[in-house]
Amino acid sequence: MKIMVAVKRVIDYAVKIRVKPDKSGVETANVKMSMNPFCEIALEEALRLREAGHASEVLVVSMGGTQCSDTLRTALAMGADRAIHVSTSHSLFPLTVAKLLQALATSEKPNILLLGKQAIDDDANQTGQMVAGLLQWPQGTFASKVQIDKETVGSVTVEREVDGGLETVKLQLPAVITTDLRLNQPRYATLPNIMKAKKKTITQITPEQLGVQITSDLEILEVFEPPKRKAGVIVASVDELLDKLKNEAHVI
Amino acid sequence: MWRRSKHACLRATQFAKLLFSPHLADSSYLHISTGLHLPVLLSADVQSTCNAGESTGIRIVCGVYMNWKRPLNQQFWKHWQRGLATSPGATKVFRDPRFAKLEESDMQHFQEIVGDKGVIVDSSELEVANTDWMNKYHGQSQLLLRPQTTQQVAEILKFCNSRCLAVVPQGGNTGLVGGSVPVFDEIILNLGAMKSILSFDEVSGILVCEAGCILENLDTFVGTKGFTMPLDLGAKGSCQIGGNVSTNAGGLRLLRYGSLHGNVLGLEVVLANGTVVDMLGTLRKDNTGYDLKQLFIGGEGTLGVVTKVSILTPPKLASTNVAFLACEDYESCQNALKEAKKQLGEILSAFEFIDRPALDMALCHLEGTRDPLPSKHNFYLLVETTGSNEAHDKEKLDAFLEAGMELGYFVDGTVAQDSTQAGSFWEIREGISEALVKAGAVYKYDLSVPIKSFYRIVEDLRAQLGNAAVVVAYGHLGDGNVHLNVSAPKYDEQLLAKIEPFVYEWTAACKGSVSAEHGLGFMKPHALHYSKSEEAIHLMEGFKKLLDPKGILNPYKVLPACAATSTCFVSV
Numbered sequence: 022m023k024i025m026v027a028v029k030r031v032i033d034y035a036v037k038i039r040v041k042p043d044k045s046g047v048e049t050a051n052v053k054m055s056m057n058p059f060c061e062i063a064l065e066e067a068l069r070l071r072e073a074g075h076a077s078e079v080l081v082v083s084m085g086g087t088q089c090s091d092t093l094r095t096a097l098a099m100g101a102d103r104a105i106h107v108s109t110s111h112s113l114f115p116l117t118v119a120k121l122l123q124a125l126a127t128s129e130k131p132n133i134l135l136l137g138k139q140a141i142d143d144d145a146n147q148t149g150q151m152v153a154g155l156l157q158w159p160q161g162t163f164a165s166k167v168q169i170d171k172e173t174v175g176s177v178t179v180e181r182e183v184d185g186g187l188e189t190v191k192l193q194l195p196a197v198i199t200t201d202l203r204l205n206q207p208r209y210a211t212l213p214n215i216m217k218a219k220k221k222t223i224t225q226i227t228p229e230q231l232g233v234q235i236t237s238d239l240e241i242l243e244v245f246e247p248p249k250r251k252a253g254v255i256v257a258s259v260d261e262l263l264d265k266l267k268n269e270a271h272v273i
Numbered sequence: 274m275w276r277r278s279k280h281a282c283l284r285a286t287q288f289a290k291l292l293f294s295p296h297l298a299d300s301s302y303l304h305i306s307t308g309l310h311l312p313v314l315l316s317a318d319v320q321s322t323c324n325a326g327e328s329t330g331i332r333i334v335c336g337v338y339m340n341w342k343r344p345l346n347q348q349f350w351k352h353w354q355r356g357l358a359t360s361p362g363a364t365k366v367f368r369d370p371r372f373a374k375l376e377e378s379d380m381q382h383f384q385e386i387v388g389d390k391g392v393i394v395d396s397s398e399l400e401v402a403n404t405d406w407m408n409k410y411h412g413q414s415q416l417l418l419r420p421q422t423t424q425q426v427a428e429i430l431k432f433c434n435s436r437c438l439a440v441v442p443q444g445g446n447t448g449l450v451g452g453s454v455p456v457f458d459e460i461i462l463n464l465g466a467m468k469s470i471l472s473f474d475e476v477s478g479i480l481v482c483e484a485g486c487i488l489e490n491l492d493t494f495v496g497t498k499g500f501t502m503p504l505d506l507g508a509k510g511s512c513q514i515g516g517n518v519s520t521n522a523g524g525l526r527l528l529r530y531g532s533l534h535g536n537v538l539g540l541e542v543v544l545a546n547g548t549v550v551d552m553l554g555t556l557r558k559d560n561t562g563y564d565l566k567q568l569f570i571g572g573e574g575t576l577g578v579v580t581k582v583s584i585l586t587p588p589k590l591a592s593t594n595v596a597f598l599a600c601e602d603y604e605s606c607q608n609a610l611k612e613a614k615k616q617l618g619e620i621l622s623a624f625e626f627i628d629r630p631a632l633d634m635a636l637c638h639l640e641g642t643r644d645p646l647p648s649k650h651n652f653y654l655l656v657e658t659t660g661s662n663e664a665h666d667k668e669k670l671d672a673f674l675e676a677g678m679e680l681g682y683f684v685d686g687t688v689a690q691d692s693t694q695a696g697s698f699w700e701i702r703e704g705i706s707e708a709l710v711k712a713g714a715v716y717k718y719d720l721s722v723p724i725k726s727f728y729r730i731v732e733d734l735r736a737q738l739g740n741a742a743v744v745v746a747y748g749h750l751g752d753g754n755v756h757l758n759v760s761a762p763k764y765d766e767q768l769l770a771k772i773e774p775f776v777y778e779w780t781a782a783c784k785g786s787v788s789a790e791h792g793l794g795f796m797k798p799h800a801l802h803y804s805k806s807e808e809a810i811h812l813m814e815g816f817k818k819l820l821d822p823k824g825i826l827n828p829y830k831v832l833p834a835c836a837a838t839s840t841c842f843v844s845v
Contacts, residue, residue: 035692037497051591053663055691095690209645209687209694212598212678 059137119151149199412455431547444516452794484515521571523790598686624751
C-alpha cells in the first residue's frame with residue numbers, strides 16, 4: 022500500500038506575525054518557517070502505518086517556491102521514502118492545491134492521502150475535503166485515531182473529533198484523511214536520518230506537467246491586524262454596571 | 274554544682290584554646306569566665322573563619338556543647354533555642370543580639386513611608402517570602418515591606434540603620450543558596466513593586482529599568498523592539514533584574530553575551546544608611562574614576578540595595594537552531610565542544626551538558642517531556658546557534674554535525690525542526706532544577722572547574738556516596754561550570770558530611786570556584802576560603818565595613834565573618 026502525504030511550509034507557529042505596511046499580506050521575509058504542525062502529524066501517522074506493516078511506501082508532496090525543499094528534507098529526515106516538489110511561484114489557494122493533488126494522486130495512485138486538517142497560516146480547512154470531492158474518494162476529517170484492520174482489507178477506520186464528541190467512520194480505500202491535533206506526537210528527526218535524507222531525491226515537477234492551470238479564484242483585498250483589545254473597567258456598583266450595559270454597550 | 278561546672282568550663286576553655294591557638298594573636302581574647310558565660314566548641318570546618326583581630330571576642334559558627342546538668346536559667350535556654358537557625362544542612366548560627374527587635378512604633382513609621390499597601394504582615398504571604406525556592410531555608414521575619422520608589426527604599430534603610438534593624442533585600446526569591454530569605458527576623462525588603470521600564474534606546478539597545486522588573490517581561494519588551502536580554506536562565510519567569518545583578522547571574526547565554534559585569538552599564542543603589550548613589554550611566558564607555566558598580570554586581574545585597582539598572586541588550590537575531598546530541602563518553606563531549614567552537618564560532622550561543630541521570634530526573638518529574646532520542650545514551654549536549662542568516666547558519670550547523678558524526682564525537686542526535694521542538698529541548702534542560710526539587714531533597718553545588726576535570730568530580734562523588742543518593746550533573750560545559758546535584762529522599766546530616774567538604778576540597782585542589790554563578794548566600798560563606806585567599810577575603814570584609822558599618826544589609830551571609838556573627842558568649 023502506498024501513502025501520500027501533503028505538507029505545507031508555513032510561518033513557524035511561535036513567530037509574532039507582523040502585517041506588511043501596505044496591508045497586502047504578512048511579513049514573510051527573514052521570518053522563521055517550518056512545516057505546518059498538522060502536516061507533521063499527518064506525516065507521523067503515515068510513518069507509523071508503514072512501521073506497522075500496513076504500507077510499503079510513504080511519499081511526501083509539497084508545493085511552492087524553491088524553499089519547499091527545506092520542508093521536504095525535514096519530511097525525508099523524519100522517514101519518508103520519496104519526495105515530490107511541485108514548483109511554482111504563484112500563490113496557491115486551496116482549490117488549486119486540491120486540483121494539483123488530484124493530478125498527483127491520479128498518477129501516483131496512493132491508497133491513502135493524508136493531510137493536516139488545516140494550515141496555521143490561512144486556517145482554511147478546505148484542501149482535504151476538496152481533493153476528496155475531486156477524486157470522488159471517501160474522507161475522514163479531523164482524525165484523532167486511524168486504524169487499519171489486517172482482516173478487513175481495503176478499508177480504514179477513522180475516529181473523528183466533532184463538536185458533539187467522537188464519531189467513528191469506516192472508509193473504503195482509497196480514501197482521504199485529514200489529521201487533528203490529538204492523533205499522535207510527531208517524532209524528532211534524528212541525525213543519522215537527517216544525513217541520509219540529504220541523499221534522497223526530490224522530484225521536481227511543474228503544474229503544467231500535471232496539466233493543471235493555476236487560476237486564482239480568490240483575491241486577497243486587504244490584511245490588517247485585529248483592533249487592540251481595550252482595557253477592562255472595574256465598576257463600583259451594580260447600578261453603574263447596569264448603566265454601562267444600557268448606555269455604553271447597548272446590550273440591554 | 275558550681276565547682277563541677279567551673280571544672281567543665283575550664284576543660285572546655287582549654288580545648289577551645291587548643292583549637293583556636295593557631296589563629297589567635299593573643300589567647301587572652303577568650304574571655305571565658307565561669308558561671309555566666311558559656312564556652313563553645315568549634316566544628317572543624319569553620320576554624321578558618323575565625324577572625325582573630327576582632328576586639329569583641331571570637332566570632333564563631335558553632336554548635337553548643339554543654340557540660341553542666343542544669344540550665345542556668347529558663348530565659349537563657351529560650352534565647353539559645355531561638356538563636357539556632359532552623360534548617361537542616363545549614364551551619365548553626367545565633368541571632369546577632371546587636372540587631373533590634375521590631376516594635377509597634379517601627380511598624381507605624383514604615384506605614385508612613387510606604388503606605389498600607391507596602392506593609393505586609395499577613396502570615397501566608399510572609400511564609401512565602403520567608404521560604405526560599407528550594408524549600409530548604411525558612412526565615413522568621415514578621416514584616417515584609419514593598420516600597421514603590423527609590424526614595425521610599427532610602428527612607429526605609431535610613432530608619433533601619435538608625436534603629437539597627439536587619440534587612441534582607443529580596444527580588445524574585447529564586448536564589449539557590451538561601452541568600453534572599455531571612456535567617457531570623459530580618460525585615461524583608463521586597464522590590465517587586467518597583468517594576469517600571471524607564472527608557473529604551475532603540476539604536477543602542479540600552480535599557481533602563483527598575484530593579485523589580487521580571488526578566489522574562491523585560492525580554493518580551495525588548496523583543497518587540499528587536500532586541501534580547503543578554504542573560505537567560507530557567508527562573509526567568511520569576512526572577513527580577515535587581516536580583517540578577519546583585520547575584521551576577523550567569524545563565525544559558527553567558528557563552529555568547531558575556532557576564533553582567535560587562536553588560537550592566539549603570540546602577541542606582543541605596544546604601545545601608547539610606548544614601549542614594551546614582552551611577553545610572555547609559556554609556557558604553559566611561560572611564561571616570563573607580564567603577565563602583567562592579568562592587569554591587571554580585572554583592573548579593575550585602576553592600577547596597579540595587580534600585581535601578583541600566584543594561585546593554587544585544588539585537589535579537591532571526592535565525593536560531595537547537596540541536597540535541599548524544600555522546601558515549603565525556604571525552605567526546607569535550608571534543609564536540611572544541612569542534613563546535615571551531616565550526617560554529619561566532620554563531621554559537623549555548624553549549625549545555627546533561628548526563629543521563631539528570632535527563633532521567635527531568636523526564637520523570639516534568640510533565641509533557643519526552644526523550645528526544647529513541648535510545649538511551651550516557652551524555653547529552655544541547656547546542657544552540659543564533660545568527661542573522663538562516664541559510665548560512667544551517668550550512669554551518671550541518672557542517673558541524675557531519676564532522677561530529679564522522680569523527681564519532683556524537684553517536685546520535687536531533688535538530689529541532691520548528692520552535693516547538695526547540696522549546697521542548699530547552700524545557701528539559703531548564704527544568705532539571707525543578708525536577709530535582711520535586712524528587713525530594715537536593716544538595717546543590719555549582720562549581721567552576723577546568724573543562725578536563727568537569728566530569729571526574731561527578732564520578733568521584735558517586736564513588737564516595739554509593740547507593741546513599743543519586744548524583745546528577747548538568748551545566749554550562751561551554752563555560753566550564755558544572756551544576757552538581759545530589760538527590761536524596763530527605764535532608765540528612767550524615768549524607769551532607771560525606772559530600773562536604775569533599776566537594777569543596779576537590780574543587781580547591783584544581784583551583785576551581787566553589788560557586789560559579791549561584792553566589793555564596795547563606796549556604797557557602799564557610800566555603801569561601803576554598804576559592805579565595807585570606808587577603809582577598811580581608812579586603813572584602815573591609816568594603817563591607819565601609820559600606821555597611823552596622824551590618825544590617827543581608828546579615829549572616831556571603832562573608833565568613835558575617836556568617837559567624839554572634840559572639841560566643843551569650844550573656845543572660
